Amino acid sequence: MSIKLIAIDLDDTLLDDHLTISPRARETIREAVRRGVAVTVATGRMYRSALPFARQLELDVPFITYNGALIKCSISGEIILHIPVRRELAQQAAELCRVKNWYIQTYVNDMLYVKELDRYADMYSALAGVEPIPVGENIYKVQDPPTKMLIVSEPDNIPDIQQTLQNVFNDKLYIVSSKPMYVEITDPAANKGRALELLAARLKIDRQEVMAIGDSGNDLEMIKYAGLGVAMGNARPEVKAAAQAVTRHNNDDGVAAAIEKFVLI
Structure with a gap:
């Protein structure tokens, strides 16, 4: 199946060590969107910390924040999911x-x-x-x-x-x-994997058509959920072990390389 939804972690994944998105990554993501692929951010960051990056990428898909505890639309502000700690x-x-x-x-x-x-x-x-x-x-x-x-x-x-x-x-x-x-x-019901599953269902996209890219422990669930889980070259060993593919380091355009290889083909 072709990829129809890409979920990308921010820190140490899409962002380099200077907390910036490279021009190559930005253009690769925009090209995927132009081809009809939905792209979202999936991060542990709070919503307003992640929002500038989503806007920089011109994403209009709801994005996943707080490790999956909040899914919110960057344009309308609509809250799709909010699961706070009891x-x-x-x-x-x-x-x-x-x-x-x-x-x-x-x-x-x-x-x-x-x-x-x-x-x-x-x-x-x-x-x-x-x-x-x-x-x-x-x-x-x-x-x-x-x-x-x-x-x-x-x-x-x-x-x-x-x-x-x-x-x-x-x-x-x-x-x-x-x-x-x-x-x-x-909350135990809040993780990136469950949030990504909910978002895919909302967009009527099959699990096998989902790609998730991440590097750390809080990315494990979405890496496991996605039909194509991709670990960064700088990812923790347990994330690489759970992934179907490993791309380059976050300072070497690993996200762009993965999208070019698996989506823009």
Whole structure:
């Protein structure tokens, strides 16, 4: 079957290490769209952090944000899907972070909340292009169900943090490391694979006609779901193992190369 829908991760996939989309990737995606292929972004980023890239690519397909917890149209603003973390579970996670002294940030109504503007908050703000809102100790008091929660720590700490969360919450939360310093928390029904499945059904596109391109742990579900899962050359080993194909590095136009090879043929 020919590919009719392409889902592309942003960080370390479509974006190079300078957080830019190359001219080649931009033109390749536009050519795919001209040929009738639907192209969407599938990212762990918040909606307003991903929106400039979707607009840069002139995409009019709903795109997947917050690791699949929110699907929203970039043009109309229509929300197709929103699955926030249950408030009581978010409160438990926040309290655990307080006790463990882990940095935690939360996302509510597409706003980013942090305890204080420290090194981790500044680092994330520079990456996402979003100004965080400091709320002090209120970061540990969950009032509204967050779309996502994010723990940031040094890379050596991440495996232990992830394992602790898994031990406490089991399958009550979806816990995944998307970058060496990040542990992301969403509702268990929210992941990129399920979101992509819903979007494909909405567009009446068969699973075998879907291509997904990604690099990290939060891309695994959509790589497995897609008829053609493509891992970046810089992808984690488990992502490469799950993919049907491996393309080039994100700094070497891996996304463009994959689309040229499998779609623009």
